[in-house]
Amino acid sequence: MSSRFPNINPRKLFVRTPFSYEKLPSADSQTSSPLFGAPSLKSWTKRNPFSDRLRRPRMSFARIVMLLVAAVLLTSMIATGIVRKHRWSSDHRKEGQQKFRYHWEHYPKLSGVWNGIRTIVPYNDWVPEQEYIIKAETNGPENPVRQKWPPMSKDHKEPPIDPIPFNPYPDTSSVEYLSQYEKVETCFLDQEEKVDLPDIYAYPGIPQNYTAPFFGSIEEMGMNHKVCFDRFGRFGPYGYSYSREEGGLGMSSKSEQAGADKIWSWEKKIDYRNVDWGSAQKRCYEKNKIRFRKNDTEAKEEKSEDDPPEKKKLPRHAYILRTWTGYKYSDYQILTIRAMINELALKSGGEYDVHFLLHVKDDSLPIWSSEEVYRKTIQDNLPKEFWGMATLWSEQQMKMYYPEPFPNNVYNHAKAPVHSVYRSAHFAMQWFAQVRGEYDFYWNWEMDMRLSGSYYEFNNRIGEWAKNQPRKGIWERSSRYYIPALHGSWKNFTELVEEETFNSDEQPVWGPPKFENTGMLPSPQEAYPKDLYLNDNYEWGRGEDADIITFNPIFDPAKTNWVFRDDVSGYDLELPEPPRRCAIITVSRLSKRLLDLMHRETYHMKHHMFPEMWPPSVAFHHGLKAVYAPHEVYFDHNWPLENIDGVFNHPPKPTDSVFGWGEHNQLGNSFYYNAGFSSELWRRWLGSRENGKGGTEEEEAGSGRLCIRQTLFHPVKHEQGAD
Template identity: 80%
Template sequence: MLLVTTLLLASMLGTTIYKHRWPKGDQGREERKQYHWEHYPRLRGFFNGVRTLVPFSDYVPEQTFAKSAETGGPEDWMKQKYPAIGKENKDPPMDPIPFNPYPDFTTQEYLKKYEKVETCYLDEDETVELPDIYAYPGIPQNQTAPFFGSLEELGMNDKVCFERFGRFGPYGYSYPREEGGLGMSGKSESAGSEKIWSWEKKIDYREVDWSSAQKRCYEKNKVRFAKNETVAKTADGEEAKLVKKKLPRHAYILRTWTGYKYSDYQILTIRAMINELSLKSGGEYDVHFLLHVKDDSIPIWSSEEIYRKTIEDNLPKEFWGMATLWSEQQMRMYYPEPFPNNVYNHAKAPIHSVYRSAHFALQWFSQVHPEYDFYWNWEMDLRFSGHYYEFNNRIGEWAKKQPRKGLWERSSRYYIPELHGSWHNFTEMVEEELYTSDEKPVWGPPKFENTGMLPPLDETTPPTTYLDDRYQWGVGEEADLLTFNPIFDPAKTNWVFRDDVTGYDLELPEPPRRCAIITVSRLSKRLLDIMHRETYLMKHHMFPEMWPPTVAFHHGLKAVYVPHAVYFDHNWPLEIIDGTFNRPPKPTDSVFGWGEHNQLGNSFYYNAGFSSEWWRRWLGSRENDQGGPEEEEAGTGRLCIRSTLFHPVKFEKGSE
């Protein structure tokens, strides 16, 4: 009886506590303790619509406007300079224009350097021309500015913005399925959106075969991707051989899996990738699906029919010819056990599991498809508001210009233009910090104790000492690795997977390592070849986000963090955000570890919470009881934002 009474009392007490803390399920749950950054003012300029558009020369970022209002700054800063929103005419104050980031392929200057670009089409009869996308030549007044990165520094157009009709309308967003579109804009605020059809023709996408279109485009233009000699006449009338420049080719790889569901929004995004990267560039890119077959019992390698059916069951029809299948069982055969001497397997997963070895399939793909110079490792929950070719091309060109001196150190930090000033100032600041610290600069392959390493490449040996170099080594050299978060030293953090290191001598200290969170990256064929050899020959292995940067580090390759625009939903003081992200006082404070809660309110990280909210608001959906068709209609209209990379976006919805 005593035992039963005790249990009853304990049960009643527990129930009372539960009801007291969460009387209505999650709705009544006690407020958690807020993070320090949540006490900063919320920024709302992200959601200013197309009716507030102003020329870039009149644009004042929200942070500047807020600061001037607090401090009594110049009157012209404080005024919201955009036309009054009328009740009758709710059209944007300017018209959209075609957005074309490609070089003029027809100029004499271009044709002196490169082979002629043959125009590509969507159909075999070459009657369906490739669509353009449209941007507004302005910015919504007081739209929030990014804290990290700079479009201007990367050579991208920061004076225009994209809204959903101009960005996705030409890919079928805004016209009905009976006309070959997707009919997704029924309830959307759309004032002025019809103007794009004065230039653009609606395309019937029901019969488009993107794989065939890509292959035809490459065949027409393949002379551009090999060294070709053309004959010209010299001043004396004699024939002279002119060698035109070879353009690199890119494999743009979408990492997907069986069972993945493709929404109409995702289909729009993929159509944009193929059109903008591959077809309109004259075949510089090929878009691929690297499709993970999660069920090892499916005999995809034994039957062409099963291989084809697996693709057809797991991809929309218009993309069927673009898929390559792989499985974990295949990787176990390709990179067989054993992989000895693991330091610590925090994931408690087999080494061939995709969670620990996502790079295995990418390495294998690069061996099966050696025809490419670069391989883009792209995740399915990435989204981009701007033009793909502008982004991919400009960041590659920018990285090519970067000198190697101080490069690893610059790439370990976030660039904050408003605080750091120009990129030149940032470069000098990082150099000064390095000079006054105890750190040795990275200069060529690092030397460390080991009992088995592949020899470094001759071409990665520095031509001079670090001090003698005048920021010349590496200029004009293509980057072997591009990342979209800083490349940091995990040993200086408490990042959870920092010790998932395999195949090195456990009697010696762990090898020096580098890491970039999120596996999204561009990798050179040279880097992937070395990763492949390190895996099958040396049995070396690390967690996927650590492996490519570490191999590049060990072998003296050129690795670059791209300072793309990253936004925050709270108005951080600049010194605080710099101290938090670039100078954490101790390892446990690192934003790549226990301090990663600092990333929740931004537009790009593996667990960023703000990214999906902002993206879906841009698509017209109502989020957290704000936005949506009625609010856009009654207010400043649909969102228009500059070129921004979003991650993660786990699901999408629009104005429905």
């Protein structure tokens, strides 16, 4: 979002919660106090009964003038000194504020993520930077810890090991797989089926002393945690590292590239100039559609009594890129989108379809009544290779689909119309799920997201991990950041959260919550628990697909001063505000069931909330399964573990929450709406020089280009490589 605080009314920034707030003493209370008050002249004279008898000798006029001049000079000197001192203090205070504006900037900087490809060691030899620091401090300067670097020399600059093809897909040709699922038909980039799909490459190791993430664990979610990706292995097969004359993008000529050509020993260069990704997706699905679930009507029509027992059917996913007219697609963005389509849709045998949900900003364009206008709008606003993948929408269209009024708004902080994309980005997602209802899940993805590893591994493993999560304690666990170095295993974290919940004043979430209202849609019957909370042994919900997966914790906005917490419409203002949940950044995976409920709540009930609140709140109200996926998040400062847990998971009062006035704590990490470290790390990985560091010369003179683990980045507003 371009701005999160437009036209804010300061009086509305105070939180409506049972928490009490600290108040500063007023000026009146200070001056009325005997500690601050001054005695009057009248009271002084009463305490000096002989004052009327005191007599002073007369002064001469010359002496009076001299005294006045001296007083003026003395006053001037004192005033000048005070001003100079004030200026000096002010200047130095400003310097200090610029250097350390926030408390976390006092923590030491971490630098392990900048260790290059020449320092790669096998995973079992890897010592995280934080662990190395602790060992070094424990041993002291007299007995230093020696780093286990691979041998490096000026003459030999290639990585110590070679990259390998990265394959996160199941062995679809195995007897075990084919006994449960239908055969996967191979997909190709061209209609003649002569152009094979490209592979990506990873290095089987980690740069020594590479920084460990503070939040999340790809190991916990079943991803390959023993490899790292450089820019050549990740994007080379999509055209990054060969010329435009060969059908690539020719972006690597100025980059440090020792050993990068080894991938061409196995990989063929693809001419992308004539690739039609939309057609390739459709062909892939048509070849494999027997593998996927059908709706009830289709299944009944095709089912015969003589048919053999069906094999397991897989769900389908719509992977939706929310874009808009006028958006500029850089070469780096094109590489990212090619990776998404190839890895999610084609190499999976049609499990995903990638879509562009393109917002037409000009409401006067008749996109719903003119095929010519529709086609031209796409061609003017998307690279040609993606033309066949776009669906257009406009705010004017949403006004007709979800007509006003949306009454009883508590407070519109944004001062924007309810149909504006800023307040209702979810309208287009709900509408898309109604017109394209053939999918089981819809990924709501933003254009400033980046991923260093495989899209299929990341999305597939997260979905499977969420599916295996039990319902008991799920909302409570999802409201906290998982800090492996502090919390230990996920099992230990689960037990810790249960203990914290038991010792708190709050009741755990167990099915749809009860709250006062004047009209709600019925919740699905399967959303109600079959047993008491205490009787459940973390069984209910295991094996159940999550209705919403978020990438930041799902918190209660009423316990924070998050600025949009009261943007709630359609509920009775005579009653307390409905309970709400929120996850910052609208990026998420949403089930068809949840999107249908969101649509009906909007259309029939006229219920509405700010986009980051609406999907989690509907899931909360109707007892659906909601999961925060603890992916890895890196920090650029070495926070003490107890401090980071206290700040992010246990703020002492609502105004300290990191989802509100405390959002500055997120600046130094790799994933949040305002994370500054995110784009710095991403661009350094691409070979750019950032803040006077990195770039080709430094990489060549040092440990080489960066090689980073599977990491999700947000936001990346612009990209730049080696120059």
